[in-house]
Amino acid sequence: MSVSKTGVMETTTADVPVKQSFGARTARHYKKWWWAHLIIFVIVVLVVALPVVYVAYPKIAQHDVSASTLTVNSMILSNPSPDGFHLEQVQTIGSHSSYHPKIYSFDAAVSLAGAAAAFATVRVPTVKSKDGVKVDVSQDVDLSDTAAFGGFSTAIMLNEEIEMNIYGKPKLQQGSLPKVTVTYNKTVTMKGLNKLKGFDVVEFQILTNATTSRNMNGTVYIPNPSVLTLYMGNVTLNLAVNGTTMGQTYLEDLVLKPGNNTVPMSATVQELQIANALILGGDTYKDGVMPFVITGNSSVHNGKELPYFTEALKSNNLTVNLNVTEALAKAGINL
Numbered sequence: 001m002s003v004s005k006t007g008v009m010e011t012t013t014a015d016v017p018v019k020q021s022f023g024a025r026t027a028r029h030y031k032k033w034w035w036a037h038l039i040i041f042v043i044v045v046l047v048v049a050l051p052v053v054y055v056a057y058p059k060i061a062q063h064d065v066s067a068s069t070l071t072v073n074s075m076i077l078s079n080p081s082p083d084g085f086h087l088e089q090v091q092t093i094g095s096h097s098s099y100h101p102k103i104y105s106f107d108a109a110v111s112l113a114g115a116a117a118a119f120a121t122v123r124v125p126t127v128k129s130k131d132g133v134k135v136d137v138s139q140d141v142d143l144s145d146t147a148a149f150g151g152f153s154t155a156i157m158l159n160e161e162i163e164m165n166i167y168g169k170p171k172l173q174q175g176s177l178p179k180v181t182v183t184y185n186k187t188v189t190m191k192g193l194n195k196l197k198g199f200d201v202v203e204f205q206i207l208t209n210a211t212t213s214r215n216m217n218g219t220v221y222i223p224n225p226s227v228l229t230l231y232m233g234n235v236t237l238n239l240a241v242n243g244t245t246m247g248q249t250y251l252e253d254l255v256l257k258p259g260n261n262t263v264p265m266s267a268t269v270q271e272l273q274i275a276n277a278l279i280l281g282g283d284t285y286k287d288g289v290m291p292f293v294i295t296g297n298s299s300v301h302n303g304k305e306l307p308y309f310t311e312a313l314k315s316n317n318l319t320v321n322l323n324v325t326e327a328l329a330k331a332g333i334n335l
């Protein structure tokens with residue numbers, strides 16, 4: 001029917017060769033060729049949209065993921081065993097992107113940045129990526145590589161700052177666009193224990209009436225500038241003066257929390273050997289003060305040694321100056 005109409009119009013035009021308005025000609029053109037225009041329109045949409053959806057969108061998604069930041073707010077390692085622990089970690093995503101895609105739950109390999117191997121795989125929950133969004137991880141972690149975790153623990157112990165790498169390939173989705181896989185490779189800088197700088201024996205006394213082998217009690221101060229809470233179990237430290245073993249110190253059920261930790265200690269010390277060294281040392285130990293070198297011995301939880309914490313403790317030596325004359329005098333030994 002439309003064809004016959006067009007036919008009529010065409011005849012009319014031929015009969016009357018007078019100029020026809022541009023508008024009319026255009027209308028006529030579209031009336032006849034609408035289907036061709038539709039096909040061209042669809043092709044253009046596909047040519048433009050497909051690369052946007054399958055090339056530009058994944059690129060933008062990857063770019064935004066790479067540009068985002070991650071801040072670890074807190075990290076609690078509890079219930080440690082030789083091959084795992086319970087992890088509670090809270091972190092914040094930082095992003096300046098105007099897109100807020102959903103990032104699906106994924107397995108992330110966690111390692112000390114630059115280390116040969118990851119020490120654990122952590123399941124990161126599904127999150128909507130947005131500036132300031134908090135990501136909570138709470139799970140039992142199996143150490144895939146205990147040696148790598150020993151390296152991580154040692155790095156935490158010795159450094160003011162450490163870099164932790166989190167790597168995974170999550171699926172991401174923006175609105176109703178298809179899911180795309182992105183690479184999440186984030187290195188976060190965290191404060192470490194900085195060699196426990198500031199560690200001190202706040203007070204101590206030699207127990208003359210001790211009923212066990214532990215003949216010294218006191219309080220130690222352990223600063224923890226990191227956001228880590230570490231359940232370290234029963235910690236044993238060796239005490240020595242000028243290379244001679246003088247005893248051992250015990251920090252029972254040590255839980256290092258962020259900030260200042262003041263915890264009780266007990267020790268088994270060889271008082272007479274200390275007194276002898278003090279006398280033999282003469283002028284070296286002026287005013288009765290002796291430098292005790294504290295070295296790591298072990299970390300034991302529920303009867304099992306935690307090799308990674310033991311390694312970290314052994315990597316660091318501490319020196320505390322103790323007024324031995326005063327302590328011995330209080331215990332009734334006057335030099």
Ligand SMILES: *[C@@H]1O[C@H](CO)[C@@H](O)[C@H](O)[C@H]1NC(C)=O
Binds near residue numbers: 167185
């Ligand atoms: C993650 O990125 C760092 C540098 O930013 C690179 O050295 C490392 O190889 C990447 N990790 C993986 C698994 O590709």
Ligand SMILES: *[C@@H]1O[C@H](CO)[C@@H](O)[C@H](O)[C@H]1NC(C)=O
Binds near residue numbers: 205206207208209210
């Ligand atoms: C042991 O001696 C200390 C002082 O050196 C005293 O404070 C404590 O009460 C005594 N304990 C016992 C069980 O006698």
Ligand SMILES: *[C@@H]1O[C@H](CO)[C@@H](O)[C@H](O)[C@H]1NC(C)=O
Binds near residue numbers: 207216217218264265
């Ligand atoms: C010494 O310390 C141990 C462990 O901290 C504690 O059980 C004990 O009561 C303390 N003894 C004294 C005399 O303070």
Ligand SMILES: *[C@@H]1O[C@H](CO)[C@@H](O)[C@H](O)[C@H]1NC(C)=O
Binds near residue numbers: 259260
């Ligand atoms: C921790 O102790 C240091 C001094 O030893 C002090 O300057 C700091 O304010 C204390 N921090 C907290 C949170 O109590």
Ligand SMILES: *[C@@H]1O[C@H](CO)[C@@H](O)[C@H](O)[C@H]1NC(C)=O
Binds near residue numbers: 243
């Ligand atoms: C420390 O030990 C060395 C040898 O082991 C000895 O020569 C030196 O006199 C000792 N110093 C003190 C202050 O006792």
Ligand SMILES: *[C@@H]1O[C@H](CO)[C@@H](O)[C@H](O)[C@H]1NC(C)=O
Binds near residue numbers: 238248296297
């Ligand atoms: C730890 O202490 C035990 C004694 O309690 C000792 O036999 C052992 O040699 C010490 N180990 C280290 C590495 O200091």
Ligand SMILES: *[C@@H]1O[C@H](CO)[C@@H](O)[C@H](O)[C@H]1NC(C)=O
Binds near residue numbers: 300301
């Ligand atoms: C630490 O040692 C004490 C005494 O031996 C024990 O009762 C306690 O269960 C130990 N703590 C841990 C976490 O193993």
Ligand SMILES: *[C@@H]1O[C@H](CO)[C@@H](O)[C@H](O)[C@H]1NC(C)=O
Binds near residue numbers: 243295316317
């Ligand atoms: C700690 O001291 C011990 C004994 O003095 C020594 O053998 C060890 O090499 C020292 N470790 C570190 C990390 O300084």
Ligand SMILES: *[C@@H]1O[C@H](CO)[C@@H](O)[C@H](O)[C@H]1NC(C)=O
Binds near residue numbers: 287288323329
């Ligand atoms: C250590 O204690 C003794 C005896 O109480 C005292 O004479 C001496 O001054 C003290 N030393 C220091 C450095 O405080």
